[in-house]
Amino acid sequence: MAQKEKLQCLKDFHKDTLKPSPGKSPGTRPEDEAEGKAPQREKWASKLDFVLSVAGGFVGLGNVWRFPYLCYKNGGGAFLIPYFIFLFGGGLPVFFLEVALGQYTSEGGITCWAKLCPIFTGIGYASIVIVSLLNIYYIVILAWGLYYLFQCFQPELPWAKCKQPWNTEHCVEDTVRKNKTLWLAAxxxxxxxxxxxxxxxxxxxxxxxxxxxxxxxxxxxLCLLAVWVICFFCIWKGVKSTGKVSVTHQHTLYFLVIVDLRQSFEILKNQQSHPTSQVWIDAGTQIFFSYAICLGAMTSLGSYNKYKYNCYRDCLLLGGLNSGTSFVSGFAIFSVLGFMAQEQGVDIADVAESGPGLAFIAYPKAVSMMPLPTLWAILFFIMLLLLGLDSQFVEVEGQITSIVDLYPAVLRKGYRREIFIAVMCFMSYLLGLAMVTKGGMYVFQLFDYYAASGVCLLWVAFFECIAVAWVYGVDNFYDAVEDMIGYRPNPWMKWSWSIITPVLCMGCFVFSLVKYKPLTYNKVYEYPDWAIGLGWILALSSMICIPMVMVIKILQSEGPLIEENQSKVKRKQTSPGPKWEQWLNQAHPHHCRNNDVSALCERNTIDVLSVVSYLLTLVGLHCPVYSR
Structure with a gap:
């Protein structure tokens, strides 16, 4: 079949785009409810809604507190070499793949794989497990930030001086430490x-x-409850309304560049290092964290795009925005830390921290030394809340969309979606209460280190590329993308999905396991063995989904793999078609139901699995085929 005719058939596979109706549950058309039809999903009201929602989703706290520290820790400029390699060889290709996949199938993070490559549906379940665990503990950071924000509205910042009810006799103010004579005398x-x-x-x-x-x-x-309530009311009608707030978030972040940036450039310039295996691990995990990929969120956001939307162009622009924000925030953070180190008369290595240590210790200490400390403290924690809430909105929306798309006839009717969101938020709040106890920080660190670790994300990204490039067929996916955006993307994307990204992900995955060190808190407290075991259970709960679902699909098949492969051509001529074609026929009863389209819809799954089955039969094992 000619390329033009093939693309026309691909175009006809998709439903007409829907415009949202105000006041209705997202994803449900009023005419469908009135006529008793199966509910259908809606589309973004404008292109800007999608762009700002994605920007708010992946421009978050990791850009502020993780990237600057990793850049300093791993040698400043030397860290940028593996960072850019992972950016162009892993982050951007997978980010575009997920958005394009959602736009092409108009499905969330689970059902998109069921339609594209059913045997890899476990990728969707793995992503949902990761994002569900992430939503439980990520929002705890916002609860801490809200508590700090309330504490800022006092005549004097409560963490600026000693002699507070919670202080001990070991508390020493920075003014005393700066006076070395008095410090030594003490x-x-x-x-x-x-x-x-x-x-x-x-x-x-x-x-x-x-x-x-x-x-x-x-x-x-109570602070945790407050941020969950805010999150609920911002997504119960969809993420379209939250995307517009992202502009304010970015301007607030850039406004933090308030001190001479020369100190930041000096820090990067003075760091001399060569990339090591740990640098590559840090760079890879940072890219996957900052782009919010392998969580199902980007696929869910892309699923609300119109079919002809140019997602390739916007993905490149959003990638530049994300990485650019990391650099800007890095300069801002190290300007403040450099100011603090100069005021204390110490090296910047003594004040540089990552994660909660930067947001709730280093930066509050820095603003307490500045003119108008209360003002800067309020601005900082407002920024932290805005960035964190925006990311939380998108992650929860990705989780909700993926589950709702599994049961659209049930959850898209009336206000069932809103009720379902309320139930999910409340359950996540109850599970998160374990992290706001007196030992909650230890639970938080356990989730952060294992549940949504870089190892889990790399595992999912590897199988995403294998499923699209080697099972569904990278050329088939490129045909679909060309039909959506009107031209074929740069061949670099194809090379990345096929070879570069899988190699980078698997290499970083192996290095992460080889370099694994058990979790500690503040490099002093060592977690007991049972806690380490619990952490690995959290990590494996997502990773096991992919092979487990694959095995289930194979065991549920009708016959041996080789027999199924041999009769594939005959079935094309006698049967009404595979499930994928049946679904397309229901959506488009008047378009493209010929043998060429059936051949186009066929994926390479059976061919790949046939090889595996044949090798197993050589050693006397029987492997049934995955039946579509």
């Missing part, structure tokens, strides 16, 4: 700063270990 060898004691003794009231979980911190529990 003979203070075992000291803590007021901001550290505020964080550990007031905010967390941290216990001695995960074995001592302790009671709830009710102030944090």
């Amino acid at each position: 003979n203070a060898t075992n000291f803590t700063s007021p901001v550290t004691e505020f964080w550990e003794r007031n905010v967390l009231s941290i216990s001695t270990g995960i074995e001592d979980i302790g009671p709830l911190k009710w102030d944090l529990a």
Whole structure:
């Protein structure tokens, strides 16, 4: 069949785009409810809604507190070499793949794989497990930020000085430390700063270990409830309304570049290092975290695009925005840390931290030394909340969309979707309460280190590329993309999906396992064996989905793989067609139902599995085929 005719048939496979109706449940058309038809999903009201929603989804806290620290830790400029390799060889290709897949199938993170390559449906389930665990603990950061924001509305920042009810005799203010004569006279060898004691003794009231979980911190529990309520009301009618807020978020972040940036350039310039295996691991995991890929969220957002939307162009622009924001925030953060190091008379290595240590210890300490400290503290924690909430909205929406698309006839009717969102938010809140106890920080670190770790994301990304490039067929997917955007993307995407990204992901995955170190807290507290085991259960709960679903699909097949492969051509001529074609016939009863289209719809799944089955039969094993 000619290429033009093939693309025309691909175009006819898709339903007409739908415009949203205000006041109705997202994904449901009023005329469908009135006529008793099966509910159909809607589309974005405008292109800007999609762009801003995606920008808000992956421009988040990782850009602010993880990228700057990793860049400094791994040698400044030397870190950028593996970072850009993973960016162009892994991050951007997988990001575009997920958005294009959602747009092509108009399905969420699970059902898109069921339609494109059913034997790899486990990819969708793995993504949902990861994002569900991520949603439980990520929002706890926002609860801490909200608590800090409330504490800012006082005549004096409570973490600026000692002599607070929670301070100990070891608390020493920075003004005393700066005066070296007074500092040596005090003979203070075992000291803590007021901001550290505020964080550990007031905010967390941290216990001695995960074995001592302790009671709830009710102030944090209320803050956690507040941010979940905000999250619910921002997504219960869809993410379209939240995307428009992203512009304010980005401007607030850029506004933080308030101090001379020369210190930041000096930091990067003075760092001399060569990339090591750990640098590559850090670069790879940072790319996958910052682009929010392998979570099903980008696929869900892309599924609301109109079929002819140029997602390739916008994915490239959004990728530039994401990485550019990381660099801008890196300069902003290290400008502040450089100012703080200069004020204290110490090296910047003594104040550089990552994660919660940067957001709730280093930066609050820095703003307490600035003019108008209360103003800068309020601006910082507002920025933290805006960035975090936007990412949380998108991740929860991706989770909800994926599950709703599994049962559209049930969950898209009336207000069932809203009720389902409320139930999911409430369940996540209850599970998150374990992280706002006195031992909650240990639980939080366990989730952060294992549940949504880079190992899990790399595992999912590897199979995504294998499924699209080697099973469905990279040329078939390129045909679909060409029909959607009107031209074929740069061949680099094809090479990345086929070879570069799988090699990078598997290499980084292996290195991560080889370099694995058990989790510790503050490099002092060592987690017990049972906690480490629980962490690996969290990690494997998502990774096991892909091979498990694959085995289930094969066991549910009708016959031996080789026999199925030999009768494939005959079935094309006598049967009404595979499930994929039946679905297309229901959507488009008047278009493209000829043998050429059936051949076009056929994927390479049977061919690939035939080889596997044949090899197994050589050693006396029987492997049934996955029947479509």
